[in-house]
Amino acid sequence: MFGFICSRQQLLLTYRRTQLGFIQKNAFFLVKSFTSKGLFQYEDKQQEGKPSFTVSYLINSCGLSPKSAILASKIVDLENPDRPDSVRNLLKENGFTNIQITTIVRRRPQLLLADPGKILLPKIEFLRSIGLSSSELPKIITMCPELLRRSLNQHLIPCYNFLKSVLLEDDKVITTLKRSSRAFLNSVVDNMVPNIELLREIGAPQSTISLLVTNYPDMAFIKHGRFDMALQEVREMGFDPSKSAFVLALQVILKVKKPKWESKLEVYKRWGWSKDVAFLAFKRAPQCMLVSEEKICKAMDFLVNQMGFSSEDIARNPIVILLSLKKRIIPRCSVVQILQANGFLKNDISSSTILLPNEKRFLDKYVIKFLDHAPQLMNVYRAQIELLDVEIQSAKI
Structure with missing residues (x-):
C-alpha cells in the first residue's frame, strides 16, 4: 500500500514537472516570437513613419x-x-x-x-x-x-582622339557615339586598336573601317581574339574587304552563334533552299541570317504562296526578306495584284523589281502611271498604309 502511494506521488510529481516544462518552453517561444515580431513591426513602422x-x-x-x-x-x-x-x-x-x-x-x-x-x-x-x-x-x-563617371583625361579624351584618327571627321565620331554611347566606355587600347590594325593588315580600305566603326561600333570594340577568328572566317567565305558586304558579313558572324546559324539554315531548307543556295543568298545579303525565323516564314509564305514568286527568285534577291511585311510588301503587292488581274503587268515579274525601289519611284511606275485605267490603285495602296497606322495606334492603346 505504501509502495502504491509513493508510486502515485511520483507519477503526480513527474506529470507536474512535465506540464511546467511544457509551459515554460511554450512561454519562451511565445515571448521570443512576440519580441521578434514586435521588433520587426516597430522597425517597419519607424521606417514607414x-x-x-x-x-x-x-x-x-x-x-x-x-x-x-x-x-x-x-x-x-x-x-x-x-x-x-x-x-x-x-x-x-x-x-x-x-x-x-x-x-x-x-x-x-x-x-x-x-x-x-x-x-x-x-x-x-x-x-x-x-x-x-x-x-x-x-x-x-x-x-x-x-559617361559622366569616366575620367576625362585618362579615358574620354583618349577614346575620342583614337576614334577621330580612325574616322577622320567629327561628324562620324558623333554618329558612332549616338549609335552606341557605350563605345566611349570601352578601352580602345585592349581591343579596338588591334582590331583596326588587323583590318588594315588584310587590306581593308578607309571606307570599310569607317563603315564598321560608325555603323557597328560594338563590333569594333569586341575582344580581339574573337574579332580575329570572325575576320578569318569571313575572308574564307570569299568576301572582299573593300566591299560593304564584308562588314555586314563580319557583323553576322560575330552575332549569330553556330546553333542559331544551323537553325536558320533549316528554316530556309524548308522553303526549298539547299545549303549552297543559302550560302549564295548570304553572300548577296548577309543580313538575311539575322532575320528571325518567324519573320522568314511569314515573308516566304506571303511571297511564295500568296504572290506566286518562286523560292529561287527570293534567293536571288534575299534582301526582300528584310523588308517590312505590313509597311512595304503587302501594300505594294496589293497594287501589283490589281495590275496583273487587269493585264497591265506580266505575271513573271521579279519580287525585287517591285519591292526594292524607293516609294517615289514605285508610285510613279506602278500607281500614278495607271491611274487613268485603274483609279482605285492609290486608294488600295493608301488603305493598306492607313490600316497599318490603325493597328499601330490600337497597339499603343
Missing part, C-alpha cells in the same frame, strides 16, 4: 519611385541637399529635363555626390565641344550616364 533623408530626397526632389529610392539609398547616402541640388541644377542649366534627370539618378545615383564644377561640367563641355548639339547631349548622357 520616418524615411531617411536620402530616400525622401530621391522621391521628392529627383522623382524616383519609393522602390527605386530605397534601392538607390543602398548605393548613395545623402547628408544634406546642397551637393545633389547643385548637381541637378547643373543638369537643368545644360538642357536636361526632369524626366531625364530622374532616369540618370535612378541609373547612377552616385552622380549626385560628384563635384558639379570640377567633375561633371568639364565632361559636359568636352562632349559639347566635339559637336554634340544641345538636344543630343542630354539624350546620350541619359542613355549612358556612366
